[in-house]
Amino acid sequence: MKDETKCLHAGYKPKNSEPRVVPIVQSTTYVYDSTEEVAAVFDDPTKSLIYSRFANPTVMAVEDKIAALEGGVGAMCTTSGQAATMLAILNICSAGDSIISTPEIYGGTINLFSATLKKLGIECIFVNKHDSDEEIGKAFRENTKAVFGETIANPALTVLDIERFARIAHEHNVPLIVDNTFATPVLCKPFEYGADIIIHSTSKYMDGHAVQVGGVIVDSGKFDWTNGKFPELTEPDETYHGISYTETYGEKAYIIKARMQLMRDFGAYPAAHSAFLLNLGLETLAVRMERYCNNALTVAQYLKASDKVESVSYPGLEGDESYALAKKYLKGCSGVISFIIKGGKENAIKFMDALELASNEVHVADIRTCVLHPASETHRQLTDEQLRAAGISAGMVRLSVGLEHVEDIIADLEHALSSIDRK
Structure with a gap:
């Protein structure tokens, strides 16, 4: 778009006069100068805003802040922590795949992994974190796509040995996904210890005031998705004119695929006002x-x-x-x-x-x-x-x-x- 401010509606100000608080862009729709511009953004949604099911300026400001707090290359907010967990897995798993998890995780996540994902053809293999590396290694299959754990387990209150599980995951060419909800980036930054993807229920400490339900996925940008195990990221996506996410977006391949493909289809994106409230919590975190x-x-x-x-x-x-x-x-x-x-x-x-x-x-x-x-x-x-x-x-x-x-x-x-x- 020639004039960037046209897509942001009333309330937005250019960077040289930013307001002290994140403005609420309460709009579903963004205006373009021509049909050609609309066509171009549907070819590649990263070029501009399409619709608030994909992205919204208020939510994007909060996503950028959370990515910076965790030290990631990008983030995508969701309507709940459960949605973040689900999309983080579905972004790299399909029917016939498996994941590995410790059992000391939130009960809703156990249900998601052992029941709902099972219905979708994705198996979760639970491992005892006290087992040896060799024993845990035996749980991996050819179809294993990720390892999952919580920094501070809910409600067992045990701490994940992040470096160890990152090493085990990487030895099998899969990413480590860490739920960092209880720790927050203030107490722990899992990327610094080898984790590849971080999720949060932002309803918890990030919000802190019990006023909004939300979640977020953060991408470290460090995992090598071209190792042969993740064709959904390397092979052409026919729903976006044959784009290869790794070739086109490099280190941001995972998080952009999550937005362009999964958020497009599931629509679990938070409202601008929810992001505004979340931002207030982040400022005192x-x-x-x-x-x-x-x-x-x-x-x-x-x-x-x-x-x-x-x-x-x-x-x-x-x-x-x-x-x-x-x-x-x-x-x-x-x-x-x-x-x-x-x-x-x-x-x-x-x-x-x-x-x-x-x-x-x-x-x-x-x-x-x-x-x-x-x-x-x-x-x-x-x-x-x-x-x-x-x-x-x-x-x-x-x-x-x-x-x-x-x-x-x-x-x-x-x-x-x-x-x-x-x-």
Whole structure:
């Protein structure tokens, strides 16, 4: 387009007079000077804006910010973290392919991998991260296309050995995809340790205020998609006039394919206003993460000393199974704690129902303290075997420590724990 501002509608200002906040371009449609220009952008959507199912200036500004925070070459926002996970896999997998994952991941992701993707002909092979490299290597098939894990597992609160899993993945010529939701780029940058693709549920710490549901995929630009295992990236795409993504877009091949092909067909793109709200959260992310981490460590130490608590999982605690990995990869361990209350499910529910400051809700990583019972809520669809593999017991409570004064949080926990003894 001759005049770039014509496609951006009211509210946009050229770079030399940028507003202090990201403008909301609340438009589905962008205007062109000629039919020829429209035809050209349908040949190659990277040349300009087509329609807000693909891209929107407000969302693009947030995508650029997240890519910069993670150190990637590009990012694509989605309507949820689940959509980001799904598209990240479908971008390189088809029916007949497989992926490898650790089982210590979000329950919804386990369902996606073990049930929904299975219906699409994509197999997920779960591996024990404590197994040797050789044992994990045996899980790879000729059709394996990716390895998946979470930086800080939800809700097991174990830390992924990113360098190790990146090395194993690369030895088999596949990328490592890391869900960095709990850590955020403030606490960990997985690309620096060999990860190739990062996803987030932006509904969590990036937003922080429980006002928008969203997700994002970030591309490192470092994986070699021309190694022979990914023809969907190297061979001509007939739906875009024979474009080869690797030949045409180089290091951005993966993320551009995701937008041009999958976002075109699935349309899971967030609204401009959602991106605007997400951006407000991003602007305070570094400050909030420091407070979350400090509060959570104090609370974890309190819970560990309680005679009502069987065990506490928090990577920042000395003696925790992930303590050494947390020291290696994390600048803080987020605000999420998992702990097991003595007496199992009955006492866990009694404890949660007695809380007053903390909210019992199906959310996490909010500015407000909240709790949930994974076995009966977020992970209730899993079998007992899957629950054990994910590190979830009947008495486990997931506590998301907020930004309230830590003494107020502990007072609420103390009150609720004392209720366990009441008949």
